[in-house]
Amino acid sequence: MTMSIESQGNLAVVVLTGRLDSTNAADTEAQILAQIEAGSPRIVVDASGLDYLSSAGLRVFLVVAKRVKASGGALALHSLTAHVREVFEISGFVNVLTVCADRDEALTRV
Amino acid sequence: MTATQTLRLTNELSEIRRLALAVERFAERHGVPEKAAHHLNLAADELITNAIAYGGASNGHRIVVTLRRDPDRMTMEIAHRGIAFDPTEEVAEPDPTAGIDDRPIGGLGVYFAKTLLDGLSYVRRGGANRLTLTKKL
Numbered sequence: 001m002t003m004s005i006e007s008q009g010n011l012a013v014v015v016l017t018g019r020l021d022s023t024n025a026a027d028t029e030a031q032i033l034a035q036i037e038a039g040s041p042r043i044v045v046d047a048s049g050l051d052y053l054s055s056a057g058l059r060v061f062l063v064v065a066k067r068v069k070a071s072g073g074a075l076a077l078h079s080l081t082a083h084v085r086e087v088f089e090i091s092g093f094v095n096v097l098t099v100c101a102d103r104d105e106a107l108t109r110v
Numbered sequence: 111m112t113a114t115q116t117l118r119l120t121n122e123l124s125e126i127r128r129l130a131l132a133v134e135r136f137a138e139r140h141g142v143p144e145k146a147a148h149h150l151n152l153a154a155d156e157l158i159t160n161a162i163a164y165g166g167a168s169n170g171h172r173i174v175v176t177l178r179r180d181p182d183r184m185t186m187e188i189a190h191r192g193i194a195f196d197p198t199e200e201v202a203e204p205d206p207t208a209g210i211d212d213r214p215i216g217g218l219g220v221y222f223a224k225t226l227l228d229g230l231s232y233v234r235r236g237g238a239n240r241l242t243l244t245k246k247l
Contacts, residue, residue, distance in 0.1 A: 019127070019130075021123075021126065021127075021155060021159075022123050022126070022155070022159040022163075023123045023124055023126065023127065052130075052148075052152075054152060054155050054156060054159070054219070054222075055156055055218040055219040055222055056159060056219075058218065059218075062210070065210055066210060066211070069210065083148055087152075087222070090221075090222060090225050090226070091218055091221075091222070092205070092208070096208070096209065096210050097210075
């Protein structure tokens with residue numbers, strides 16, 4: 001998986017590409033939490049290139065959502081692929097996390 | 111006409127990716143739809159991650175995975191030695207209405223496997239845990 005983070009003020013846009021699973025979940029979580037600690041509690045995740053997500057990866061978003069909430073921020077994900085959307089639906093996370101159609105919408109939700 | 115393929119994995123998480131590639135290639139070669147292959151891969155990932163993380167697959171033992179394509183289904187058997195562990199007994203289903211604060215961190219993997227597959231069975235035989243994952247086609 002590749003991950004890039006662009007931060008502007010209190011907003012960070014995280015672009016995830018490839019697979020998010022038990023092999024890289026801990027590292028991904030640590031990098032996103034570091035952004036929040038560094039003063040960016042508004043997190044937008046661009047998942048358009050994320051083609052595989054396991055429960056270990058889903059857990060990353062739950063941890064991040066709890067942390068941004070505690071920091072007075074918000075998390076929004078956008079452009080989910082079919083595989084990733086299915087995982088969100090099975091787990092019910094689609095009702096718990098903010099899932100948007102595109103980046104413009106996600107930016108208005110954080 | 112039945113096709114089979116056997117893979118031997120070490121008990122490291124990175125092996126899940128090697129398995130995923132092998133499953134994708136096997137599925138392509140034997141006319142298994144991409145979505146079904148993805149479901150098998152995701153279920154196998156969850157079950158193998160559990161086996162490695164919670165000690166079911168002990169050090170030095172291989173995890174032997176056998177892929178099988180029958181006319182109406184694709185199955186995957188995952189066999190590993192180590193302590194007896196039956197993941198099918200875990201029945202916790204997530205509460206789809208629970209809010210962010212009430213969501214436990216974890217416990218979803220086996221639920222995913224059960225939801226995505228048409229069958230998941232466990233047997234302890236010959237000192238090994240044997241899981242059979244079935245996807246109807």
